[in-house]
Amino acid sequence: MADNLFEDLPPPSTSQSQPQQNTHSSINTSTGSTQGSVPIPPPPAPALKSALKRPKPPPESQPQAAVPEKRLRFKTTTDASEKQVIDAMQKIASHIKNPSKFNKASKLAIQLVQSGSIKHATADHFFAILEAAMSSLTTCNEPHLQADYHALFLAAQDAADVLNKKQKNLLSAWIIRAVWANDLFTDDSFVFSKAAGRIKEAISSLPVANENDDMEESVAWKEELEVPSTEGHTNEEEPDPFGLDALITNSKKDDSSEGKREAVTNSRKEEEEENRIFLKLQREGLISCLEIAAKRYKTPWCQTAIDILAKHAFDNVSRFTTRQRDAIGKLWASIREQQTRRKQGKSVSGKLDVNGFEWLQEKYANEKISIRHSVGGSGDRKCQQWLG
Structure with a gap:
């Protein structure tokens, strides 16, 4: 019986002894014993794809209403009295x-x-x-x-x-x-053309100037040139030393019909005066616009709009006063002279220096338009054989 009973058996494997050792050490740890090694935490389980997604909050934690974002707003109203x-x-x-x-x-x-x-x-x-x-x-x-x-x-x-x-x-x-x-001082061609179109419409809406407009203009021009002087007028008599004009005026006001007629007449005179001042300011403003536009004629992309605007003003010159007609005539003559110089000169490319409007105007001036549109448009008969 001295022989070992387990002699013929294979030695125990490490996989079988490891759980026992871990179990033993865990027992010692839970009981507060200092024996055994520190337990090794198990490796984490592989994360599934669905676990990588952000978990949805529970319904209780979701806010009832979204809080509006704070934005910077400027005050456009006033509380002043x-x-x-x-x-x-x-x-x-x-x-x-x-x-x-x-x-x-x-x-x-x-x-x-x-x-x-x-x-x-x-x-x-x-x-x-x-x-x-x-x-x-x-x-x-x-x-x-x-x-x-x-x-x-x-x-x-x-x-x-x-x-x-x-x-x-x-x-x-x-x-x-x-x-x-x-x-008209802008660098935007669209804004410039739009302003020129407004000026054209305003010129077309003006009434034809009459003799009263010319007389008023001449009187205003003389008043600007003459300097008023008070010398030699110190010994003039008073126009109404006894106050009779006031009595006569008061006697006229007693009549109600006369007062109504005077009121109507005064209102008409005021309305005519307002229209006269408005037309005067309107004509002067349009002349100022034409002068500003003419100064920009050296800019190539402005030339077409200025040509059309100046020609329109020259065709409607009767809507302006005498002095303004002279100014428009000189303006149109200056633009025509610049057009001639530009056509006679040579540009860098060797072609005549003309703008797009002048080029198309010259191209279609003597063009023969055919009823067949693009076929034989220049009046030639080159396509006659092909058409049979």
Whole structure:
């Protein structure tokens, strides 16, 4: 019995002894024994594809309503009272005459328009701002003020509904100088052509000038040249030393029918005076636009639009006064002279220096148009045999 009973058996494998060792060490760890090695954590299970996706939150954790994002918004309304708005307009009108302060003053006026502060109660004060801005009719076309004038009078068009008829007429006359004329300084061909088209339409809408317009123009021109003098008029007698004119006027006012007739006559005279001033400003503004356009004739892409505009003004020269007719005639003669010089000169490519409008005009001047359209369009008979 001394022999070992397990001698013929194979030795135990390591795989079988390892679980026992781990079990033994885990037991020792749970019981607080210091014997045995530290347990090795099992390797993580391979993650499935679905486990890589972001888990959906439970229904309880989802918010009831989405929180709106915060955005930067500018305030376009004003809470100022009517008196405060009027005070602000009066201050703007007093500073907008100064060219150095025009930029800031015009922006404040635009903010009043955008905030809806221009109403019937404040329309007269707002018009006073525009009137002060146009106290000098040539300032609006100065290079450093063109953009500010353009923006101000574009915004003023949005408030034109609260203005009366006289104010609307003056605003439309000022827009010719402040908006249309400044559009002629642009580098955008589309804006330039659009402004030229507006000027053409305005010229076509003008009435034919009469003798009264010419006489008024000549009187105004003489008043500008002559300097008023007060010498030699100190010993003049008073026109009504006894006040009889006032008594006569009061006696006429007693009659109600006479008063109504005078009121109607005065209203007609005021309306005629308003129309006369409007036409005068409109004609002068259109002449200014023509002069600005003629100065840009050296720009190649402007030449076609200027040719058409100047020709249209020359064809409708009867709608202007005598002095303005002379100015349009000189302008058209200058443009014709430049056209001749440009056609006689040679460009870099060796061809005549003409624009697209002149090239097409010359091409189709003597062209024979056929009823067969593209077949034999030049009047030749080259396709006759092929057609049979």
